[in-house]
Structures are given as structure tokens and as C-alpha cells.
Amino acid sequence: MTQSSYLPPKVWQHLEASGGQFSKINRPTAGATHDKQLPVGKHPLQLYSLATPNGVKVTILLEELLAQGHEGAEYDAWLIRISEGEQFSSGFVGVNPNSKIPALLDRSTATPIRVFESGSILLYLAEKFGTFLPKDPAGRTETLNWLFWQMGSAPYLGGGFGHFYVYAPEKFEYAINRFTMETKRQLDVLNQRLADNRYLAGDVYTIADIAVWPWYGELVRNNVYSAAEFLAVHDYPHVLRWAEEIAKREAVQRGRRVNRAWGDESDQVPERHQAADLD
Numbered sequence: 001m002t003q004s005s006y007l008p009p010k011v012w013q014h015l016e017a018s019g020g021q022f023s024k025i026n027r028p029t030a031g032a033t034h035d036k037q038l039p040v041g042k043h044p045l046q047l048y049s050l051a052t053p054n055g056v057k058v059t060i061l062l063e064e065l066l067a068q069g070h071e072g073a074e075y076d077a078w079l080i081r082i083s084e085g086e087q088f089s090s091g092f093v094g095v096n097p098n099s100k101i102p103a104l105l106d107r108s109t110a111t112p113i114r115v116f117e118s119g120s121i122l123l124y125l126a127e128k129f130g131t132f133l134p135k136d137p138a139g140r141t142e143t144l145n146w147l148f149w150q151m152g153s154a155p156y157l158g159g160g161f162g163h164f165y166v167y168a169p170e171k172f173e174y175a176i177n178r179f180t181m182e183t184k185r186q187l188d189v190l191n192q193r194l195a196d197n198r199y200l201a202g203d204v205y206t207i208a209d210i211a212v213w214p215w216y217g218e219l220v221r222n223n224v225y226s227a228a229e230f231l232a233v234h235d236y237p238h239v240l241r242w243a244e245e246i247a248k249r250e251a252v253q254r255g256r257r258v259n260r261a262w263g264d265e266s267d268q269v270p271e272r273h274q275a276a277d278l279d
Contacts, residue, residue, distance in 0.1 A: 004172075020169045025085050031093060038091035040107075041076030041273050048078050048092060049102035051260035053158070053214035053224065054118040058102045059272075060255030061125055061132065061210050066275070067251045070129050072108065077258050077272040119151040122207040132207045143201040146208035149189075154215045156182045162225050180231070183219075187236045190216055194238035198245075209246060214256070217243035254278045 017023035040046055045062070049055040065073035080086045080101050087099045096103035096116035104115040104124070115124045123144075126133035134140050160179035164172060190212070193200060200208040215224065220236060220243050222228035233240065246252055257269045257278060269277055 020163075021167045022083070025082065025088075030097065030099065031088075032090040033085060033088040034090070036086075036089035036091055038089070038095065038105075039076075039078055040105075041078075043074040043076050043273075044072055044106065044108035045075035046078070046105040046107060047075050047102060047259075048080050048095060048104075049259045050080050050082055051256065051258060052082075052101065053154070053218065054100075055102045055259055056214040056256050057118045057211050058104065058121050058125075059258040060214070060252050061122055061207065063251035063255040063258075064132065064210070064249075065125065065129055068129075068131060070131075073125070073129060075272070079259050079261060079270045081261075117151075119147055119211060122147065122211055126207045132205070132210065134201065134204060134206065139201060139204065143206040143208045146193075146200040147211050150208070150211040150215065153186050157186065157215055157219070161227075165227060165230070166225050184231060184235075187216065187220070187231070187233070187239060190242075191236040191238045194242045199242070205246075209242075213243065213246045213252070217246055221247065 014028045018026055038046070038048060047058060047062070049058060051059070059077060062073055062075050080092065080103075082101060086092065087096075087101060092103060093099055095105055095114045098116060100116070102116075102118055102121060104121050106113040106115065106124075106128075115121045123133070133143055156179060161176075161183045164175040164179055168175070190200075197203070199205050200212060216239065218224045219231070220228060220233040220239050222233075257267050258272045259270065260268050261270045262268070272278065
């Protein structure tokens with residue numbers, strides 16, 4: 001293992017861009033960088049997002065709600081180009097002061113309600129429409145256990161493993177080994193849970209599955225970081241079974257295309273304002 005010559009200063013200062021693909025949008029301060037209002041469509045729910053795993057969680061749930069016949073779940077999905085810093089507009093910061101996608105504005109109420117953080121959005125919509133979240137205390141709690149597991153675990157997968165394995169301008173053995181080990185541990189947690197359960201909360205498909213699948217399901221299907229071989233995902237057969245089953249759901253197939261502006265052209269639906277946009 002190579003030894004780094006970097007010695008941290010006594011007081012850190014932001015002297016230059018940190019390098020890497022996202023260096024232009026990484027900064028140590030919060031708030032808007034420019035004035036720009038967000039567009040508003042005709043539907044009750046206004047989503048401002050991008051088809052990253054966190055964004056896909058919400059569009060999958062919205063498409064699942066529509067598939068169940070919840071007309072109030074109709075939505076406009078506006079593309080937020082994070083690589084261009086659109087999440088730092090005054091309008092976006094007004095909906096999410098943390099400047100991260102996705103952000104949701106529910107205009108069906110007398111005073112519009114802002115909802116930010118993907119897990120919070122899933123919980124909000126599940127409670128609003130009374131579905132994908134069991135009503136019995138045990139089932140509800142188990143669902144929330146796995147929802148919050150995802151919120152706490154995925155940063156190690158994305159900001160840890162994904163960053164150092166894919167995006168970092170230099171490859172560091174220590175960082176890649178550290179976060180690969182943690183990612184494989186997390187996959188083993190899921191594999192053990194899914195060995196005896198069809199879904200994460202038991203026999204019922206819930207917002208827990210919707211939260212976890214875009215990260216870990218797509219990881220083992222080699223659609224996140226192209227790392228399936230590196231991670232030896234065949235070691236997690238129960239995760240693979242679960243991931244493939246969810247991938248076959250029509251609402252999942254529709255939701256994963258919304259706010260996508262890269263990859264195969266047939267998969268790209270940069271903005272969605274009506275169901276026909278996905279046909």
C-alpha cells in the first residue's frame with residue numbers, strides 16, 4: 001500500500017476545487033448562488049429531480065401510486081441538472097435548503113407543503129395516499145426500519161464506494177478497500193434478510209423496497225457504478241432474486257426513466273408532465 005504524503009493543515013481552508021467530476025459544484029457553504037424561480041405545472045405534485053438512485057425512488061413511488069388508481073398522485077417532474085448547479089437556484093433552495101435532489105412541492109393544500117430528502121418524500125406520499133406502508137404497528141415499524149437503514153447506509157455506497165471507485169481523480173487503495181468492504185457488508189445484511197422474506201418488510205412490497213432498490217438492486221444488476229463483477233454480486237443470490245423481481249414491475253420500469261437525460265435514448269424522459277410522456 002502506498003503511503004500518502006498529504007499532511008492535513010491545522011485549520012482547513014477552501015483554497016481550490018477538490019478535483020474530480022463534481023468539483024465545480026462542491027463547496028463548503030449553503031444557500032442560493034443565483035436567482036431563478038422553479039417552473040410549476042398543472043398537477044398537484046411538483047417534483048424537481050434527476051434520475052439518480054435518490055431521484056428514482058420518488059418517481060417509482062409516484063408511478064406505483066398512479067398504477068393503483070390514485071389520481072391525486074399525478075405529477076410534473078422537472079429536470080434539475082446538478083452538474084450545472086441548478087440545485088443552487090433561489091427557487092430550488094426555497095424548496096430544499098440542502099440543495100439536493102429530489103425535492104417535492106405539494107400544491108394540493110391551501111398552503112403548499114415542501115418535502116425534501118428522499119426518505120421523507122416516500123414517507124409523506126405513503127401516508128398521504130395510505131398505501132405502501134403497513135398500518136399494523138409491527139409491519140409499519142419494520143418498513144421504517146429498512147427505510148432508515150437505506151438512508152443511513154447508502155451514503156457509504158454512493159459518497160464512499162462510488163466516489164472513490166468511479167469518480168475520484170486518483171485511485172487510493174485504502175479508500176477503495178474501506179468502502180468496498182462496507183458495501184459488501186451491507187449487501188450481506190440485505191441477503192440475509194431476503195433469504196427468508198420476499199420483500200424487506202416481509203411479504204408485502206413497501207416504500208422500504210422502493211427506497212433500497214434503486215441503490216442496491218440496481219447495483220447488483222450492474223446498473224450502478226458498473227461494479228457487479230468487482231463486488232462479486234453472485235455472492236448475494238437473495239438480493240439478486242429480489243432485485244430482478246422488482247425490476248419487472250411496470251411502475252418501476254416507468255419510474256426509472258423519468259428525469260433521465262443520459263444513456264439509451266429510449267430510456268430518456270427528461271421531463272414528465274403526463275402519463276403519455278412515458279408511452
